[in-house]
Amino acid sequence: MNNSKVFGSTLIIAGTTIGAGMLALPLASAGIGFTTSLIIMITLWALMAYTALLMIEVHQHADNSATLHTLAKQFLGKKGKWLASFAMMFLFYALCAAYIAGGGAQFAERIANFTGVEISGTNATLLFTLLVAGIVIIGTATVDKVNRVLFTIKVLMMAVVLTFLAPNVTESYLMSMPIEQGLVIAAIPVIFTSFGFHGSIPAIVNYLDGHTPSLRKAIVIGSAIPLIIYVFWQLVTLGVVNQATLIENQGLSALISTLATTVHQSNLGQTIGIFADLALLTSFLGVSLGLFEFLGDTMKQRGVSSSRLAVGLVTFLPPMGFALFYPQGFITALGYAAIALVVLAIFLPIMMVRKARAQSQLSHYQVAGGNLALAVTSGVGVLIVGAQLLITAGFLPALG
Template sequence: MLKNKTIGSMLIVAGTTIGAGMLALPIASAGLGFSTALILLVLSWLLMTYTALLMLELHQYANVDSTLNTLAKSILGKKGQYIANFSMVFLFYALCAAYIAGGGAQLQSKLSDLLNINVAPQVGSIMLAITIAIIVTAGTSTVDKLNRLLFTVKIIVLACLFFVLTPYVQGAHLLDMPIEQGLIISAIPVVFTSFGFHGSIPSIVKYVGLDIKSLRRVMMFGASLPLVIYIGWQLLSQGVMSQSNLLSSQGLQGFVQNIAEIAHNPSVSTFVTLFADLALATSFLGVSLGLFDFFADAFKKGDTKKDRVKTALITFLPPLGFALFYPQGFIMALGYAAIALVVLAIFLPVMMVWTQRKDSVIRNGYRVKGGNVGLVIAALCGLTIISAQTLQMFGAIPSLG
């Protein structure tokens, strides 16, 4: 049973990480060259895996159902709790709103084609939000089973893309160097955000139990699978197209169109669209599950049917409302998501572990390697990511895409 939950949890981590943002990686790293993009991917993976393990070090001394809310309050006090709550809610509401808006538009388009009538854009968003809300309210086990199915299909679709595109990879394209040094700094927040899954860690701990050995496997394998897939995706996208073609692609649609033309295969567009749908679904499930459990803990809601419905309303109604009435505002807010993720996935784990390790009562137990030096390096990496995002916002370095 534990092994089954461990495998399922690995796929939840991987599914949450490999979201629709993966499709933006080739465009975001278009001017970097493959080798530079590879270095950024590996460094981001190391940083996020390290901080995920820091979260496990914290959870081993807490209740199995503890979330970031209770951890921050018990270790950092009220101020730490407020910072944790704000960063969690801001980031996850923004992501959920983007998923509802983007996924709703895709669903609306498919319904219009299927029914041969003009379906209102809001219908797709409402249907998607209700569907995901029902699944998440049913519990982590339900999310696990559905996520396994979706993730398996997603990998099959990705394998089909690899099979179709691999013959068109040109080694010369992979040797390109960055065309502008500032683009390297600009790409840091985008690559970093593509490894974000930390909000789902408390839900996984609650699901698996406080078995640190199993949880370490979940975090390390769950984060490693996206790294392998990202590297393969970069290898294909940057190997098939030159830097100039990548840079001239008008967003995702232009990127997909260019690849389909190079491969002389219109099914490439179908594969990419299907992959985007599946990536959005698995990522939305993981993000909303983490937010659901966070609110259940913050508002002291139990596991009764009535309480879970109340938690679902708190989780899904606000992002649905913003997605329906202010979709552009939340899409703009996603530009700041990297800053909230730095606070959530780097600064808070580092601060809490630093504080907890000074407690003389805590002597034995699991400790992430690296000591205080590792904590300082992680914090400096977080400052670098925020600086890169800030410089880009003020136009000091080139914008991506």
């Protein structure tokens, strides 16, 4: 297998994983401390890498060009296909809602900083959404060109932020323990969402011609890169600001201003702000493009004649409505996205691999762990969904 293709696939997986979810990690971890969040992150990374390998096992029994919907229909029938479609749409909409809610507030601050013009949060949300919608509606090629530039700047900004924050880490801050047990469970859905990359697996399988050893390497290394970056990010955010201050300043804008004021470095606040903006923007571009193409394809299959503008309205109006009515809903929307991600990244792979193993007598690659690993993984999936439902019902503390 071409090593360049494997390297490229590894970076695609890493790039898909690292996004705006990274900004939510310190907010979700504020009340539980660095050590506890580290244990949760490593556990969830291992879980997601395992279920991604299950997807590779399933793909061996289908054509290399098979999509998630094709696989779901092949192994689980029409009901499985509808479940996959609904979960995919729910995930895309929830993520878009989170990015608009977080990006709208950031956009207002950025306009005020650079132009001195104060605009309302509602207008900032509308402008931010229209900006991204315009790029997506024009076409994928435009998204690709814009995203390459933004991603490059984002990586540079992240390096600068980490460099300036690292010397200010205080060891005692990293030793903070959870202030209440409920927060540990409440943090899991948001941290889990930060490790989602399973939507890109079918494209990677096709790109690497279904070559299992190469796919395994790309998935394990590609998913480990974000884990390493997340650990450093948690070190410099949870280690620079004490736990009490983080808890008092729950919210994306508050986190950025707190980091900037804690570290006495000129222009660091703007650098952190630009990095956060780009993390939101690149994630929003990728997710909204995926939702746009998914809805366009669905409408076409149903024989509905629609322009790109019409598909754009269906894509962007619902999540923008959420952000306008619930502008502080960044963390909340990411929590709801976790429910759909559990279906797509845990329940569907497990159900499909059970069917594949029962139907096939051939000696294909099989992920280690057997039925015990499948049962434990299913249990964690139930825990994540249950945690988000308990937060919604008010039995667990809400984050952010």
